[in-house]
Amino acid sequence: DWWAEAVGAYTAWSYEDLFHDVTAGVFDNGVNLDHEDLSGNAIPLPGYPNNSPDEHGTGVAAMIGAKNNTIGLRGLACGSNNKVTLVCADWSPVTNDNDTARKDFICYMATGEAIEVMKQMIEADVRVINNSWGLSTITYWEDYIDMLSAENWKPDTIWRENFVREYSIPYLLMILQMLSQAQTD
Numbered sequence: 001d002w003w004a005e006a007v008g009a010y011t012a013w014s015y016e017d018l019f020h021d022v023t024a025g026v027f028d029n030g031v032n033l034d035h036e037d038l039s040g041n042a043i044p045l046p047g048y049p050n051n052s053p054d055e056h057g058t059g060v061a062a063m064i065g066a067k068n069n070t071i072g073l074r075g076l077a078c079g080s081n082n083k084v085t086l087v088c089a090d091w092s093p094v095t096n097d098n099d100t101a102r103k104d105f106i107c108y109m110a111t112g113e114a115i116e117v118m119k120q121m122i123e124a125d126v127r128v129i130n131n132s133w134g135l136s137t138i139t140y141w142e143d144y145i146d147m148l149s150a151e152n153w154k155p156d157t158i159w160r161e162n163f164v165r166e167y168s169i170p171y172l173l174m175i176l177q178m179l180s181q182a183q184t185d
Helices: 002-006 009-013 055-065 113-123 136-148 157-184
Strands: 022-028 042-044 084-090 128-130
Touching (some): 055 128, 113 157
Parallel strands (some): 042 084
């Protein structure tokens, strides 16, 4: 449980009588919604039912809201007297049910749908949204554009900077909207 010690979870849990119900968003790889530590706490974002459970997304959801039981780990926001609801969206769900090795994915980062997902989470009264995408999302965007481009065009550094700038502003505005909602509630 080094991670719990590293983030001060044991100290926080000593104040669990002060915990309130919380709704958190997990916008990551798919989450195993039926996992025994998450069942009843994790739900799909309405309108985004496609979910390809993944160890990373499930682990992220567990770090936030796993039940306080004897299975696995205990989520940071989970106390004895509060309810944690995890609203989950898979940023790259499998879009076919083929039994073949080839699976087709959609990438919400590449299509721009990520902004809509974040907006929907805010409208679902999510107070915190976890996005641990890392640098792999840039690769997804590049691969998606490669696939669409007849000339096999590769984005250069200027394209990346413009892309990040274009998406950073809407994300920043959504974060400000979340903060302003929290102040009025």
